[in-house]
Amino acid sequence: MVRPLYSSLIPNNGSYPLMSRYWPILPAAGVGRRMMADRPKQYLLLQQRFLLDHTLECMLSYPDFEQVVMVLSEDDPYWPQSDFANDPRILRANGGAERCHSVLNGLAALDGLATDDDWVVVHDVARPCLRHSDLDKLFSVLVAPGAILATPTRDTMKRGVIVDSSGKVRIDHTVDRVQLWHALTPQVFRYAELRDALTTCLAQGYEVTDEASAMEYCQQFPLLVEGRADNIKVTRPEDLALAELFLTQDR
Ligand SMILES: Nc1ccn([C@@H]2O[C@H](COP(=O)(O)OP(=O)(O)OP(=O)(O)O)[C@@H](O)[C@H]2O)c(=O)n1
Numbered sequence: 001m002v003r004p005l006y007s008s009l010i011p012n013n014g015s016y017p018l019m020s021r022y023w024p025i026l027p028a029a030g031v032g033r034r035m036m037a038d039r040p041k042q043y044l045l046l047q048q049r050f051l052l053d054h055t056l057e058c059m060l061s062y063p064d065f066e067q068v069v070m071v072l073s074e075d076d077p078y079w080p081q082s083d084f085a086n087d088p089r090i091l092r093a094n095g096g097a098e099r100c101h102s103v104l105n106g107l108a109a110l111d112g113l114a115t116d117d118d119w120v121v122v123h124d125v126a127r128p129c130l131r132h133s134d135l136d137k138l139f140s141v142l143v144a145p146g147a148i149l150a151t152p153t154r155d156t157m158k159r160g161v162i163v164d165s166s167g168k169v170r171i172d173h174t175v176d177r178v179q180l181w182h183a184l185t186p187q188v189f190r191y192a193e194l195r196d197a198l199t200t201c202l203a204q205g206y207e208v209t210d211e212a213s214a215m216e217y218c219q220q221f222p223l224l225v226e227g228r229a230d231n232i233k234v235t236r237p238e239d240l241a242l243a244e245l246f247l248t249q250d251r
């Protein structure tokens with residue numbers, strides 16, 4: 001498919017159309033508690049490479065992405081061993097206490113570089129199996145206020161309630177799963193709108209777990225674009241072998 005070189009033409013004073021650019025931001029400052037590994041999960045090895053390098057390879061090889069904002073822990077001791085540690089296309093920002101703070105820091109790193117109407121493409125570095133075909137699909141339908149990749153739920157969904165101090169959980173009820181989706185990443189929004197939405201949420205103490213939640217809080221409702229279910233977020237130990245398998249498949 002022919003991919004739009006730029007997401008949209010932005011008319012200005014009629015002299016020439018401005019092109020909006022794409023700015024990937026990769027939150028990569030987590031500690032990976034749920035992975036229970038000896039290092040942050042983004043530095044675990046998949047096919048003898050850092051997990052993070054697989055994600056960066058995908059993003060930096062996508063034709064419309066010229067630079068990538070990497071949001072890393074300030075004291076990240078592993079980054080210098082990354083294949084991309086000295087890559088001039090990497091803009092570095094410091095992580096924050098939660099993912100939402102890291103993303104806001106990533107947006108701040110674009111101050112003076114991105115125009116208000118440029119698109120920011122926020123993608124978890126913990127999702128190394130993203131394919132260019134899903135990026136193509138996302139950008140082919142991208143319109144304001146933005147869009148996210150998502151997959152419809154496949155299982156019957158239950159709401160649980162904790163029943164005793166041991167943490168035992170019982171079913172409270174079955175949740176209607178029609179139109180229930182797993183939010184994935186990338187999540188794509190206009191630079192200024194996402195910066196303002198996240199700033200508003202955090203000022204209210206609302207530490208959102210994804211960018212779309214911040215937009216929804218501000219009454220902006222992005223598109224859900226069905227993406228591949230193998231665009232998994234490596235979160236728990238059993239996810240690593242799955243990601244390794246997905247990376248061996250033709251991409
Ligand atoms: N303060 C944080 C927390 C998370 N992330 C990033 O956000 C993505 C998704 O977060 P998650 O899967 O929760 O990663 P962790 O927070 O590292 O995992 P855990 O919750 O198990 O500690 C990851 O790429 C992670 O590196 C981040 O940049 N800054």
Ligand SMILES: C[C@](O)(CO)[C@H](O)COP(=O)(O)O
Binds near residue numbers: 183
């Ligand atoms: C952004 C995300 O991957 C969408 O599902 C998810 O919200 C990240 O959550 P986490 O708790 O930071 O892994």
